[in-house]
Amino acid sequence: MNRTTRALAAVLGAAMLVITGCGGGAGSGASTATELVTTQGVPAAPTGTLRYATWQETPSFDPPRTTTQNGPVIFPVYDTLTSMDENFDVVPWLATGWSQPDPSTWRFTLRDDVVFHDGSRFDAETVKLNLERAKTVTGGPYTNIYAPIAEVTVLDPVTVDVAFSVPSPNFPYSMATVAGAMVSPKAVQDGTDLTRNPAGSGGWIWEAGEHREGAQHVFRANPDYWNRDAVKAETVEVKIIQEDNARLNATQSGQADVMATLQPGQIEAAESAGLRTLSDFTITASFLIMDREGSLVPAFAEPKVREAVGYLLDREAYNMAVLAGKGESASGGFAAPGSTWYDPELESLRQADVDKARQLLAEAGYPQGFSFQVGNQPVIKTVNETVAQLLADGGITMEIVDVGQGQYTAEVRKGHFPAGYFVPTSIDIDQWWTRTVSNAGIYNPFDLTDLADLDARYAEGAALSDPPARKAVFDELQRATVERGVLFPLSQIPRSAGLRSTVHASQQPVFAPEDIAPRPFHLWAEQ
The missing domain is CATH 3.40.190.10 (Periplasmic binding protein-like II)
Incomplete structure (x- = not known):
């Protein structure tokens, strides 16, 4: 039995799909009955x-x-x-x-x-x-x-x-x-x-x-x-x-x-x-705060509250509790390690610090914390329960609310929840920004304009033909997304299927x- 291996790369870099399990990987040239890709039969x-x-x-x-x-x-x-x-x-x-x-x-x-x-x-x-x-x-x-x-x-x-x-x-x-x-x-x-x-x-x-x-x-x-x-x-x-x-x-x-x-x-x-398992690192488990003007939860309008959330989301603890240690919890950004867009300087961004989080909550006027709701489906139940435990260390109560089958993103887009769990791509930086983060994206149910300057910066970067210059812009955007308390990376997670x-x-x-x-x-x- 082969052990699971995974390539860490990107669609604009060198992302590779890894096939593991009994019989070896695809494309190995052999054609035994246990292989996936075969010329026999x-x-x-x-x-x-x-x-x-x-x-x-x-x-x-x-x-x-x-x-x-x-x-x-x-x-x-x-x-x-x-x-x-x-x-x-x-x-x-x-x-x-x-x-x-x-x-x-x-x-x-x-x-x-x-x-x-x-x-x-x-x-x-x-x-x-x-x-x-x-x-x-x-x-x-x-x-x-x-x-x-x-x-x-x-x-x-x-x-x-x-x-x-x-x-x-x-x-x-x-x-x-x-x-x-x-x-x-x-x-x-x-x-x-x-x-x-x-x-x-x-x-x-x-x-x-x-x-x-x-x-x-x-x-x-x-x-x-x-x-x-x-x-x-x-x-x-x-x-x-x-x-x-x-x-x-x-x-x-x-x-x-x-x-x-x-x-x-x-x-x-x-x-x-x-x-067999098909597995790779192409997505980032992330926690998104959408209600940044406090329409549903006034506390989220406070920058220090959102900053505190970042300090409570212990990436290493999340990796062990949810991913059995198989994630890449060290990455502070949203790009897969080894990809075109990965920035190692983001690894130290928002390291877990419960005391710092409690101090920020007190300074923002929430020394006893506050409560809010998130949507839930069976496939993300463990994720939500783990995030709730991490936030509880700072006195924040995250209530988990089941939604109808297949209705999670629809309920989010209707503005029924102020925050929640998302898995944006970690290898396509344009899709990461335009879909998940941007004010023009699909997860802005409260019609915010707080990222207008970053959207303009994204447009500048998208128009650049020089790869290093374009990467520098996206390094800025990843950092700003965390520092403004918009989206927090939890871990690079294995995207897997079984056959x-x-x-x-x-x-x-x-x-x-x-x-x-x-x-x-x-x-x-x-x-």
Whole structure:
């Protein structure tokens, strides 16, 4: 049994996906029955059932309205504009290539052989329709991606220009996530309610009659798929199992083949049971204070209170309690060690100091502390309980409130909670800023403008072509985010999924940095 190893790198550096477990890693050149990537026994036609265990139901099959956490039920039925390889480099999918005719424009060339499940065809007009429609979605999870789009211009049926009001250097990367999933033009034009009527062109077709809300989705292989070599499983079945141990038990017992969101403390148990693990450091566990003007919790309007929170969030204690010591608690910033954006000088920022925190709370007028609420889902219960214990050392009471399945980010975006736990990417600094931190991002339900100067600084950095100069700007932004009491890093955490040894792949599966499980392309399971 190989021990788990992880590469620490970045999409703009040298991020690597590590596959461990019985039988060795992918790409080793051998082809034993226990390996994931193999040239032996590859099905000539889709065969069998590939079963996933994921932790939440999607609130909608409309891509602009569902989060990346719901990828397991989105990727079988939808194609994205781009995709990613094992090094997290953006690669062709519906788009065959892209370039920048000017710093504020991305030009995409497209496939001409893609047909949606409803018979409509994919072309440049489809991209324009999707992006313009997505830009109008209110309160969606990808506002930071769509809002800067100024104009989408069709040059010919297979060429489209996407122009931005501000530079968007990571847009091709974003188009490889759920945000880049393309919806049928017929469905858009007909005003179809996509909540439970997906309208994609993906490798599998959703079976409405086999759906059990909150429990199961079933997809069947698309016989007219443009990329038939990527579809190896005849059926993809996605089971919704909220509790972490139940999800692992289902995979170990053979009720599921692929487990999404394998928790760090489960990795050794999973590998001991013969599962492979896909694991890397691409996300930062973080605590975000959104109510910085005190609309719900007056205490949070005090800078010294927010500073005190930073001193109470003991990163080493968090790492041991939540991640079984498998995180990278030393990093004070939000970038993965070894990545382009990592700044070692941030490691000492806000070291745990309970006495300092109590002093700051007293100076701010809260010597006895205060209380506030955060939202909760089963998958983050241990996180919330640990953060609550850390804050309690300073007299702060954090009340944990359960929300409906799959509704955590929606409740946050509605302004129902003043603060909470988030896992922004640690390898794409643009996505980290524009989605999670910026006043223009999706986690500003109180319409704050307190980071206007930092947003302007970000825009300056995004426009820079000199890498060291650009990095210097993002070093400033990471430091300012902590010093102003906006977002606190808790740990770099292993992003992991588990696979039974009966799962194989004809080539390296797609497991993009924001995915919670490998996508079903190229995968099949022994029956």
